[in-house]
Amino acid sequence: MEEKRKKKKEQEKENRKNTILKAARRLFFDRGFKSVTVDNIAEKAEVSKGSIYLCFESKEEIYVQILIADNIALYERVKNFANIEASASQLLQEFARIYVNFFMSDKELFRILMTFMMQTTQMNLTEKQTIELIKSTNENIKIISQIIQKGIDSGEFRPIDNIYQMQNAIWGMLNGIISLFLFTGNPIKRMERIHSTVQDSLNVFIKGLKV
Amino acid sequence: MEEKRKKKKEQEKENRKNTILKAARRLFFDRGFKSVTVDNIAEKAEVSKGSIYLCFESKEEIYVQILIADNIALYERVKNFANIEASASQLLQEFARIYVNFFMSDKELFRILMTFMMQTTQMNLTEKQTIELIKSTNENIKIISQIIQKGIDSGEFRPIDNIYQMQNAIWGMLNGIISLFLFTGNPIKRMERIHSTVQDSLNVFIKGLKV
DNA sequence: TGGAAAATATGACCGCCGTTCATGTTTTGT
Protein backbone atom coordinates (compact mmCIF):
# COMPACT_ATOMS: atom_id res chain seq x y z
CA MET A 1 0.00 0.00 0.00
CA GLU A 2 2.46 2.59 1.16
CA GLU A 3 4.92 1.04 -1.23
CA LYS A 4 2.55 1.36 -4.14
CA ARG A 5 2.05 5.02 -3.39
CA LYS A 6 5.75 5.68 -3.47
CA LYS A 7 6.10 3.85 -6.74
CA LYS A 8 3.32 5.86 -8.24
CA LYS A 9 4.88 9.07 -7.02
CA GLU A 10 8.17 8.23 -8.57
CA GLN A 11 6.42 7.29 -11.77
CA GLU A 12 4.73 10.66 -11.86
CA LYS A 13 7.97 12.46 -11.21
CA GLU A 14 9.57 10.52 -14.02
CA ASN A 15 6.73 11.47 -16.37
CA ARG A 16 7.12 15.08 -15.41
CA LYS A 17 10.81 14.87 -16.12
CA ASN A 18 10.16 13.32 -19.50
CA THR A 19 7.60 15.95 -20.40
CA ILE A 20 10.16 18.64 -19.66
CA LEU A 21 12.90 16.79 -21.51
CA LYS A 22 10.71 16.32 -24.55
CA ALA A 23 9.79 20.00 -24.68
CA ALA A 24 13.39 21.06 -24.07
CA ARG A 25 14.74 18.72 -26.72
CA ARG A 26 12.48 20.19 -29.32
CA LEU A 27 13.43 23.76 -28.43
CA PHE A 28 17.16 23.11 -28.14
CA PHE A 29 17.31 21.30 -31.45
CA ASP A 30 15.40 24.06 -33.16
CA ARG A 31 17.25 27.01 -31.73
CA GLY A 32 20.45 25.86 -30.05
CA PHE A 33 21.39 25.79 -26.40
CA LYS A 34 22.10 29.41 -25.69
CA SER A 35 19.05 31.00 -27.23
CA VAL A 36 16.54 28.81 -25.42
CA THR A 37 15.59 30.15 -22.01
CA VAL A 38 14.34 28.18 -19.05
CA ASP A 39 11.13 30.21 -19.32
CA ASN A 40 10.71 28.94 -22.88
CA ILE A 41 11.04 25.37 -21.68
CA ALA A 42 8.62 25.94 -18.83
CA GLU A 43 6.06 27.41 -21.19
CA LYS A 44 6.41 24.66 -23.77
CA ALA A 45 6.26 21.91 -21.16
CA GLU A 46 3.36 23.66 -19.43
CA VAL A 47 4.94 23.60 -16.00
CA SER A 48 6.19 26.42 -13.85
CA LYS A 49 9.77 27.56 -13.93
CA GLY A 50 10.20 26.49 -10.33
CA SER A 51 9.11 22.95 -11.12
CA ILE A 52 11.87 22.58 -13.63
CA TYR A 53 14.33 23.22 -10.86
CA LEU A 54 12.68 20.52 -8.77
CA CYS A 55 13.54 18.00 -11.48
CA PHE A 56 16.87 19.38 -12.71
CA GLU A 57 19.66 21.24 -11.01
CA SER A 58 20.45 23.57 -13.88
CA LYS A 59 19.69 24.36 -17.48
CA GLU A 60 22.84 22.48 -18.34
CA GLU A 61 21.64 19.35 -16.60
CA ILE A 62 18.58 19.28 -18.80
CA TYR A 63 20.78 19.20 -21.82
CA VAL A 64 23.13 16.62 -20.37
CA GLN A 65 20.19 14.31 -19.76
CA ILE A 66 19.23 14.65 -23.41
CA LEU A 67 22.77 13.90 -24.51
CA ILE A 68 23.02 10.86 -22.28
CA ALA A 69 19.69 9.53 -23.55
CA ASP A 70 20.92 9.97 -27.10
CA ASN A 71 24.22 8.26 -26.36
CA ILE A 72 22.27 5.33 -24.98
CA ALA A 73 19.94 5.29 -27.98
CA LEU A 74 22.96 5.14 -30.27
CA TYR A 75 24.47 2.39 -28.17
CA GLU A 76 21.32 0.32 -28.66
CA ARG A 77 21.90 0.50 -32.38
CA VAL A 78 25.56 -0.46 -32.37
CA LYS A 79 26.14 -2.62 -29.30
CA ASN A 80 26.06 -5.91 -31.20
CA PHE A 81 28.15 -4.72 -34.07
CA ALA A 82 31.22 -6.79 -33.24
CA ASN A 83 29.13 -9.96 -33.53
CA ILE A 84 27.73 -9.24 -36.98
CA GLU A 85 28.92 -11.45 -39.79
CA ALA A 86 31.00 -9.03 -41.84
CA SER A 87 34.58 -7.89 -42.27
CA ALA A 88 35.99 -5.48 -39.71
CA SER A 89 36.47 -2.94 -42.48
CA GLN A 90 32.83 -3.09 -43.41
CA LEU A 91 31.80 -2.86 -39.79
CA LEU A 92 33.93 0.22 -39.22
CA GLN A 93 32.42 1.88 -42.27
CA GLU A 94 28.93 0.98 -41.16
CA PHE A 95 29.61 2.21 -37.64
CA ALA A 96 30.85 5.50 -39.02
CA ARG A 97 27.82 5.87 -41.26
CA ILE A 98 25.42 5.28 -38.41
CA TYR A 99 27.40 7.54 -36.10
CA VAL A 100 27.36 10.45 -38.52
CA ASN A 101 23.70 10.02 -39.38
CA PHE A 102 22.76 9.77 -35.76
CA PHE A 103 24.52 12.88 -34.53
CA MET A 104 23.60 14.91 -37.57
CA SER A 105 19.93 13.94 -37.42
CA ASP A 106 19.11 16.95 -35.31
CA LYS A 107 20.45 20.29 -36.38
CA GLU A 108 22.10 21.17 -33.09
CA LEU A 109 22.78 17.81 -31.48
CA PHE A 110 26.39 17.40 -32.49
CA ARG A 111 27.23 21.06 -31.98
CA ILE A 112 26.04 20.98 -28.42
CA LEU A 113 27.51 17.57 -27.64
CA MET A 114 30.89 18.85 -28.70
CA THR A 115 30.46 22.10 -26.81
CA PHE A 116 29.64 20.19 -23.66
CA MET A 117 32.63 17.94 -24.20
CA MET A 118 34.87 20.97 -24.47
CA GLN A 119 33.35 22.87 -21.59
CA THR A 120 32.42 20.22 -19.03
CA THR A 121 34.26 22.02 -16.28
CA GLN A 122 32.67 25.39 -17.07
CA MET A 123 29.16 24.01 -17.07
CA ASN A 124 27.19 23.90 -13.85
CA LEU A 125 27.41 20.14 -13.70
CA THR A 126 27.93 17.95 -10.69
CA GLU A 127 30.76 15.45 -10.77
CA LYS A 128 28.15 12.72 -11.11
CA GLN A 129 26.53 14.23 -14.18
CA THR A 130 29.88 14.70 -15.87
CA ILE A 131 30.92 11.14 -15.16
CA GLU A 132 27.64 9.78 -16.46
CA LEU A 133 28.04 11.72 -19.70
CA ILE A 134 31.60 10.50 -20.16
CA LYS A 135 30.55 6.95 -19.40
CA SER A 136 27.74 6.91 -21.93
CA THR A 137 30.14 8.31 -24.52
CA ASN A 138 32.77 5.72 -23.75
CA GLU A 139 30.32 2.88 -24.22
CA ASN A 140 29.98 3.91 -27.84
CA ILE A 141 33.68 4.45 -28.41
CA LYS A 142 34.43 0.99 -27.10
CA ILE A 143 32.52 -0.58 -29.97
CA ILE A 144 35.30 0.61 -32.26
CA SER A 145 37.97 -1.29 -30.41
CA GLN A 146 35.78 -4.39 -30.38
CA ILE A 147 35.60 -4.20 -34.15
CA ILE A 148 39.35 -3.66 -34.43
CA GLN A 149 39.98 -6.62 -32.15
CA LYS A 150 37.75 -8.74 -34.31
CA GLY A 151 39.73 -7.65 -37.35
CA ILE A 152 42.98 -8.63 -35.67
CA ASP A 153 41.61 -11.99 -34.56
CA SER A 154 40.45 -12.82 -38.06
CA GLY A 155 43.79 -11.83 -39.55
CA GLU A 156 42.27 -8.95 -41.48
CA PHE A 157 44.29 -6.41 -39.52
CA ARG A 158 47.86 -6.77 -38.43
CA PRO A 159 48.45 -7.13 -34.67
CA ILE A 160 48.39 -3.74 -33.02
CA ASP A 161 50.12 -2.83 -29.76
CA ASN A 162 47.67 -0.27 -28.58
CA ILE A 163 44.09 -0.79 -29.67
CA TYR A 164 42.88 2.08 -27.52
CA GLN A 165 44.95 4.50 -29.49
CA MET A 166 43.43 3.31 -32.74
CA GLN A 167 39.95 3.45 -31.25
CA ASN A 168 40.58 7.01 -30.12
CA ALA A 169 42.05 7.95 -33.46
CA ILE A 170 39.02 6.72 -35.37
CA TRP A 171 36.54 8.28 -33.03
CA GLY A 172 38.55 11.50 -33.09
CA MET A 173 38.63 11.44 -36.85
CA LEU A 174 34.85 11.09 -37.05
CA ASN A 175 34.21 13.94 -34.66
CA GLY A 176 36.96 16.06 -36.10
CA ILE A 177 35.66 15.75 -39.64
CA ILE A 178 32.10 16.54 -38.58
CA SER A 179 33.35 19.54 -36.59
CA LEU A 180 35.35 20.85 -39.48
CA PHE A 181 32.45 20.73 -41.90
CA LEU A 182 30.09 22.30 -39.39
CA PHE A 183 32.59 25.10 -39.04
CA THR A 184 33.75 25.78 -42.57
CA GLY A 185 31.53 23.78 -44.89
CA ASN A 186 28.65 24.87 -47.06
CA PRO A 187 25.48 23.76 -45.24
CA ILE A 188 23.79 22.53 -48.39
CA LYS A 189 26.37 19.95 -49.41
CA ARG A 190 27.38 19.25 -45.82
CA MET A 191 25.97 15.80 -45.16
CA GLU A 192 27.13 14.46 -48.47
CA ARG A 193 30.64 15.78 -47.97
CA ILE A 194 30.93 14.61 -44.41
CA HIS A 195 29.91 11.12 -45.43
CA SER A 196 32.28 10.92 -48.36
CA THR A 197 35.20 12.38 -46.40
CA VAL A 198 34.56 10.02 -43.50
CA GLN A 199 34.26 7.07 -45.84
CA ASP A 200 37.39 7.82 -47.84
CA SER A 201 39.58 8.70 -44.90
CA LEU A 202 38.41 5.66 -43.01
CA ASN A 203 39.44 3.59 -46.02
CA VAL A 204 42.93 5.08 -45.89
CA PHE A 205 43.12 4.37 -42.19
CA ILE A 206 41.86 0.82 -42.66
CA LYS A 207 44.45 0.26 -45.35
CA GLY A 208 47.05 1.32 -42.81
CA LEU A 209 45.68 -1.19 -40.33
CA LYS A 210 45.82 -4.12 -42.70
CA VAL A 211 48.60 -6.61 -42.92
CA MET B 1 50.68 67.44 -40.44
CA GLU B 2 47.03 66.57 -40.29
CA GLU B 3 47.94 63.22 -41.77
CA LYS B 4 50.50 62.56 -39.07
CA ARG B 5 47.92 63.26 -36.43
CA LYS B 6 45.57 60.69 -37.87
CA LYS B 7 48.32 58.11 -38.03
CA LYS B 8 49.21 58.74 -34.44
CA LYS B 9 45.59 58.45 -33.43
CA GLU B 10 45.25 55.14 -35.13
CA GLN B 11 48.44 53.97 -33.55
CA GLU B 12 47.10 54.88 -30.14
CA LYS B 13 43.86 53.10 -30.80
CA GLU B 14 45.80 50.03 -31.88
CA ASN B 15 47.85 50.17 -28.69
CA ARG B 16 44.70 50.43 -26.65
CA LYS B 17 43.29 47.43 -28.45
CA ASN B 18 46.44 45.46 -27.78
CA THR B 19 46.44 46.39 -24.12
CA ILE B 20 42.90 45.08 -23.83
CA LEU B 21 43.70 41.95 -25.83
CA LYS B 22 46.73 41.22 -23.70
CA ALA B 23 44.76 41.56 -20.47
CA ALA B 24 41.88 39.54 -21.86
CA ARG B 25 44.14 36.79 -23.12
CA ARG B 26 45.66 36.33 -19.73
CA LEU B 27 42.28 36.16 -18.02
CA PHE B 28 40.64 33.89 -20.58
CA PHE B 29 43.50 31.44 -20.55
CA ASP B 30 43.51 31.31 -16.78
CA ARG B 31 39.81 30.97 -16.21
CA GLY B 32 38.06 30.13 -19.48
CA PHE B 33 35.73 32.17 -21.60
CA LYS B 34 32.52 32.03 -19.64
CA SER B 35 33.85 32.88 -16.21
CA VAL B 36 35.70 36.01 -17.26
CA THR B 37 33.49 39.10 -17.28
CA VAL B 38 33.95 42.21 -19.37
CA ASP B 39 34.35 44.10 -16.09
CA ASN B 40 37.26 41.81 -15.21
CA ILE B 41 38.93 42.63 -18.50
CA ALA B 42 38.33 46.36 -18.04
CA GLU B 43 39.86 46.27 -14.59
CA LYS B 44 42.90 44.26 -15.67
CA ALA B 45 43.49 46.43 -18.73
CA GLU B 46 42.93 49.58 -16.66
CA VAL B 47 40.37 51.03 -19.01
CA SER B 48 36.67 51.58 -18.56
CA LYS B 49 34.08 49.09 -19.63
CA GLY B 50 32.73 51.56 -22.16
CA SER B 51 36.12 51.88 -23.81
CA ILE B 52 36.21 48.17 -24.44
CA TYR B 53 33.07 48.53 -26.46
CA LEU B 54 34.66 51.31 -28.46
CA CYS B 55 37.34 48.88 -29.60
CA PHE B 56 35.31 45.66 -29.82
CA GLU B 57 31.73 44.93 -30.67
CA SER B 58 31.22 42.16 -28.15
CA LYS B 59 32.94 39.98 -25.61
CA GLU B 60 33.05 37.32 -28.28
CA GLU B 61 34.88 39.56 -30.69
CA ILE B 62 37.66 40.01 -28.19
CA TYR B 63 38.14 36.31 -28.11
CA VAL B 64 37.92 35.92 -31.85
CA GLN B 65 40.71 38.46 -32.24
CA ILE B 66 42.87 36.39 -29.91
CA LEU B 67 42.10 33.23 -31.85
CA ILE B 68 42.88 34.87 -35.18
CA ALA B 69 46.16 36.24 -33.85
CA ASP B 70 47.08 32.77 -32.64
CA ASN B 71 46.14 31.18 -35.94
CA ILE B 72 48.41 33.65 -37.66
CA ALA B 73 51.21 33.01 -35.18
CA LEU B 74 50.94 29.30 -35.88
CA TYR B 75 50.93 29.97 -39.59
CA GLU B 76 54.20 31.82 -39.26
CA ARG B 77 55.72 28.68 -37.82
CA VAL B 78 54.47 26.27 -40.46
CA LYS B 79 54.02 28.23 -43.66
CA ASN B 80 57.26 27.03 -45.21
CA PHE B 81 56.86 23.45 -44.20
CA ALA B 82 56.24 22.10 -47.68
CA ASN B 83 59.62 23.43 -48.79
CA ILE B 84 61.66 21.82 -46.06
CA GLU B 85 64.02 19.04 -47.08
CA ALA B 86 62.35 16.02 -45.51
CA SER B 87 59.94 13.24 -46.37
CA ALA B 88 56.23 14.05 -46.43
CA SER B 89 55.70 11.57 -43.62
CA GLN B 90 58.19 13.35 -41.43
CA LEU B 91 56.68 16.71 -42.28
CA LEU B 92 53.19 15.53 -41.38
CA GLN B 93 54.45 14.24 -38.06
CA GLU B 94 56.29 17.44 -37.37
CA PHE B 95 53.28 19.54 -38.33
CA ALA B 96 51.13 17.52 -35.96
CA ARG B 97 53.64 17.88 -33.15
CA ILE B 98 53.79 21.63 -33.54
CA TYR B 99 50.02 21.91 -33.91
CA VAL B 100 49.35 19.99 -30.72
CA ASN B 101 51.99 21.85 -28.75
CA PHE B 102 50.76 25.17 -30.00
CA PHE B 103 47.11 24.73 -29.16
CA MET B 104 47.81 23.02 -25.89
CA SER B 105 50.28 25.64 -24.72
CA ASP B 106 47.57 27.62 -22.99
CA LYS B 107 45.15 25.76 -20.79
CA GLU B 108 41.99 27.01 -22.43
CA LEU B 109 43.08 27.91 -25.95
CA PHE B 110 42.01 24.75 -27.72
CA ARG B 111 38.83 24.38 -25.69
CA ILE B 112 37.63 27.81 -26.66
CA LEU B 113 38.79 27.55 -30.26
CA MET B 114 36.71 24.41 -30.63
CA THR B 115 33.75 25.94 -28.83
CA PHE B 116 33.84 28.91 -31.17
CA MET B 117 34.07 26.61 -34.14
CA MET B 118 30.99 24.76 -32.98
CA GLN B 119 29.02 27.82 -32.03
CA THR B 120 29.97 30.47 -34.59
CA THR B 121 26.35 31.15 -35.44
CA GLN B 122 25.30 31.49 -31.80
CA MET B 123 28.06 33.93 -30.99
CA ASN B 124 27.48 37.65 -31.41
CA LEU B 125 29.83 37.79 -34.35
CA THR B 126 29.48 39.75 -37.53
CA GLU B 127 29.76 37.88 -40.80
CA LYS B 128 33.12 39.54 -41.31
CA GLN B 129 34.54 38.30 -38.02
CA THR B 130 33.36 34.78 -38.69
CA ILE B 131 34.86 34.76 -42.16
CA GLU B 132 38.16 36.09 -40.88
CA LEU B 133 38.33 33.34 -38.26
CA ILE B 134 37.54 30.65 -40.81
CA LYS B 135 40.08 32.08 -43.21
CA SER B 136 42.89 32.13 -40.68
CA THR B 137 42.05 28.54 -39.78
CA ASN B 138 42.02 27.44 -43.39
CA GLU B 139 45.48 28.89 -43.99
CA ASN B 140 46.83 26.40 -41.51
CA ILE B 141 44.84 23.48 -42.79
CA LYS B 142 46.11 24.09 -46.30
CA ILE B 143 49.65 23.32 -45.22
CA ILE B 144 48.58 19.72 -44.80
CA SER B 145 47.51 19.36 -48.40
CA GLN B 146 50.72 21.02 -49.54
CA ILE B 147 52.66 18.35 -47.68
CA ILE B 148 50.49 15.59 -49.12
CA GLN B 149 50.97 16.99 -52.62
CA LYS B 150 54.70 16.98 -52.05
CA GLY B 151 54.49 13.35 -50.99
CA ILE B 152 52.59 12.44 -54.13
CA ASP B 153 55.00 14.34 -56.36
CA SER B 154 57.99 12.59 -54.86
CA GLY B 155 56.37 9.18 -55.25
CA GLU B 156 56.22 8.66 -51.50
CA PHE B 157 52.40 8.61 -51.52
CA ARG B 158 50.20 7.03 -54.12
CA PRO B 159 48.21 9.41 -56.32
CA ILE B 160 45.08 10.53 -54.51
CA ASP B 161 41.86 11.72 -56.16
CA ASN B 162 40.81 14.14 -53.50
CA ILE B 163 43.59 15.76 -51.54
CA TYR B 164 41.16 18.04 -49.72
CA GLN B 165 39.47 15.07 -48.17
CA MET B 166 42.76 13.78 -46.84
CA GLN B 167 43.72 17.20 -45.57
CA ASN B 168 40.40 17.43 -43.77
CA ALA B 169 40.74 13.94 -42.42
CA ILE B 170 44.14 14.63 -40.91
CA TRP B 171 43.16 17.97 -39.47
CA GLY B 172 39.98 16.41 -38.15
CA MET B 173 41.93 13.58 -36.60
CA LEU B 174 44.23 16.00 -34.79
CA ASN B 175 41.39 18.06 -33.39
CA GLY B 176 39.28 15.04 -32.64
CA ILE B 177 42.01 13.33 -30.67
CA ILE B 178 42.77 16.46 -28.68
CA SER B 179 39.07 16.95 -27.98
CA LEU B 180 38.64 13.41 -26.81
CA PHE B 181 41.50 13.59 -24.35
CA LEU B 182 40.37 16.96 -23.05
CA PHE B 183 36.99 15.41 -22.42
CA THR B 184 37.77 12.00 -21.01
CA GLY B 185 41.47 11.87 -20.32
CA ASN B 186 43.38 12.17 -17.09
CA PRO B 187 44.84 15.68 -17.05
CA ILE B 188 48.19 14.55 -15.71
CA LYS B 189 49.09 12.19 -18.53
CA ARG B 190 47.17 14.19 -21.12
CA MET B 191 49.90 15.77 -23.19
CA GLU B 192 51.94 12.62 -23.34
CA ARG B 193 48.95 10.55 -24.44
CA ILE B 194 47.74 13.03 -26.98
CA HIS B 195 51.17 13.14 -28.57
CA SER B 196 51.59 9.40 -28.69
CA THR B 197 48.07 8.81 -29.99
CA VAL B 198 48.49 11.48 -32.66
CA GLN B 199 51.85 10.12 -33.65
CA ASP B 200 50.76 6.49 -33.88
CA SER B 201 47.48 7.14 -35.64
CA LEU B 202 49.15 9.46 -38.09
CA ASN B 203 51.58 6.65 -38.86
CA VAL B 204 48.71 4.32 -39.63
CA PHE B 205 47.14 6.95 -41.84
CA ILE B 206 50.43 7.62 -43.60
CA LYS B 207 50.86 3.92 -44.22
CA GLY B 208 47.46 3.99 -45.87
CA LEU B 209 48.59 6.84 -48.09
CA LYS B 210 51.73 5.14 -49.27
CA VAL B 211 52.06 3.20 -52.49
C1' DT C 1 46.38 81.69 -26.92
C1' DG C 2 41.33 81.20 -25.77
C1' DG C 3 37.46 78.80 -26.24
C1' DA C 4 33.88 76.47 -28.89
C1' DA C 5 33.10 72.22 -31.09
C1' DA C 6 34.29 67.57 -32.05
C1' DA C 7 36.07 63.32 -30.45
C1' DT C 8 36.81 60.21 -26.91
C1' DA C 9 36.41 58.09 -22.17
C1' DT C 10 33.67 56.86 -18.32
C1' DG C 11 30.76 54.13 -15.19
C1' DA C 12 25.93 54.25 -13.69
C1' DC C 13 22.21 52.09 -15.59
C1' DC C 14 19.24 48.75 -18.46
C1' DG C 15 17.30 44.41 -19.74
C1' DC C 16 17.81 39.61 -19.98
C1' DC C 17 18.07 35.23 -17.89
C1' DG C 18 19.42 31.47 -14.65
C1' DT C 19 18.34 30.54 -10.11
C1' DT C 20 15.98 30.95 -5.54
C1' DC C 21 12.43 31.32 -2.17
C1' DA C 22 8.26 32.94 0.20
C1' DT C 23 3.71 31.69 -0.48
C1' DG C 24 -0.07 28.92 -1.95
C1' DT C 25 -1.90 24.25 -3.00
C1' DT C 26 -2.20 19.34 -2.84
C1' DT C 27 -1.27 14.93 -0.72
C1' DT C 28 -0.41 12.01 3.25
C1' DG C 29 -1.23 9.76 7.50
C1' DT C 30 -3.98 9.45 11.59
Add this chain to the structure above:
DNA sequence: ACAAAACATGAACGGCGGTCATATTTTCCA
Protein backbone atom coordinates in the same frame (compact mmCIF):
# COMPACT_ATOMS: atom_id res chain seq x y z
C1' DA D 1 -11.43 15.96 9.44
C1' DC D 2 -7.29 18.08 10.12
C1' DA D 3 -2.43 18.89 10.94
C1' DA D 4 1.83 18.21 8.77
C1' DA D 5 4.54 17.13 5.07
C1' DA D 6 5.40 17.39 0.19
C1' DC D 7 5.02 19.77 -3.85
C1' DA D 8 4.02 23.64 -7.29
C1' DT D 9 4.25 28.38 -8.40
C1' DG D 10 5.92 32.77 -10.26
C1' DA D 11 7.58 37.12 -8.25
C1' DA D 12 11.91 38.67 -6.95
C1' DC D 13 17.14 38.47 -6.93
C1' DG D 14 21.76 38.88 -8.64
C1' DG D 15 25.12 38.68 -12.22
C1' DC D 16 26.52 40.07 -16.57
C1' DG D 17 26.73 41.81 -21.44
C1' DG D 18 25.82 45.88 -23.50
C1' DT D 19 24.31 51.15 -23.77
C1' DC D 20 24.18 55.98 -23.13
C1' DA D 21 24.06 60.46 -20.77
C1' DT D 22 27.71 62.91 -18.92
C1' DA D 23 32.49 64.30 -18.25
C1' DT D 24 36.99 64.89 -20.11
C1' DT D 25 40.29 65.54 -23.59
C1' DT D 26 41.67 66.96 -28.15
C1' DT D 27 41.18 69.68 -32.24
C1' DC D 28 41.18 73.72 -34.70
C1' DC D 29 40.27 78.29 -35.92
C1' DA D 30 39.87 83.43 -34.66
